[in-house]
Amino acid sequence: EADIYQTPRYLVIGTGKKITLECSQTMGHDKMYWYQQDPGMELHLIHYSYGVNSTEKGDLSSESTVSRIRTEHFPLTLESARPSHTSQYLCASSEFPDWGEQFFGPGTRLTVL
Amino acid sequence: SQQGEEDPQALSIQEGENATMNCSYKTSINNLQWYRQNSGRGLVHLILIRSNEREKHSGRLRVTLDTSKKSSSLLITASRAADTASYFCATFDNDMRFGAGTRLTVKP
Structure with missing residues (x-):
C-alpha cells in the first residue's frame, strides 16, 4: 500500500543531542518536504527536495539539515538539539507538477528538555 | 511564510x-x-x-473560490462528530x- 511513514512518532531528548527524524514514502514521488508546526499554528516549510541529490531550504530558517540519497527517503537531522526545537515535524511528498496534492506522514512530536 | 488566513x-x-x-x-494563485x-x-x-474554477463539490464538502476577492470558503454540510478537526487552506x-x-468542534 502506497504511504508515507515517519519515525519516531514521539521523541523526548536532552539538549545537545544529535537526532535524525526519518521519513519514507512508497509512492515514488519526486518532491518531498519537511514542515514544522507548533500546536494550533500554521505549517512552516523548512526543507524540500525535487528529487535525488536535491535539497533546498524553505521559508523558515532552521538549524536542521536534510539529505536525499534515495527517492523514497528524506531524513532530517539536528546536530545539537535545543529546547527551541521543540515542535511537531511533518514530512510530505507530492508528484510533479508541484502544485498538486501533498501527502503527509503522521508527524514526529519532538520535545527537547 | 503564511499566505492563507482562515476565519474563524x-x-x-x-x-x-x-x-x-x-x-x-x-x-x-495557481x-x-x-x-x-x-x-x-x-x-x-x-x-x-x-484558479479558473468557481465551485467544487466532494461528498459533503463544497468549496468556492472568488479570485477577485482573493478568498475561498469550505462548507461541510450535515456535520458529524467525526468532522472535528483543524481545517487548513493552502x-x-x-x-x-x-x-x-x-x-x-462538532458536538454530538
Missing part, C-alpha cells in the same frame, strides 16, 4: 449543522487546496480548486503556503 480561528457547532470556514490570501488535520496527526488532502504561488487553520 475556532468554530463549535452541533452535529447535523453546517460548518463554513473562510480563507483569504494575498497573491495570485490553485487553492483544503486539508484536514486530526489532533496530533498529519494533514489529509480534501479538495483542490483551480495556496500555491511558487510553493505551497498553509494558513493557521480553523479548529472545528
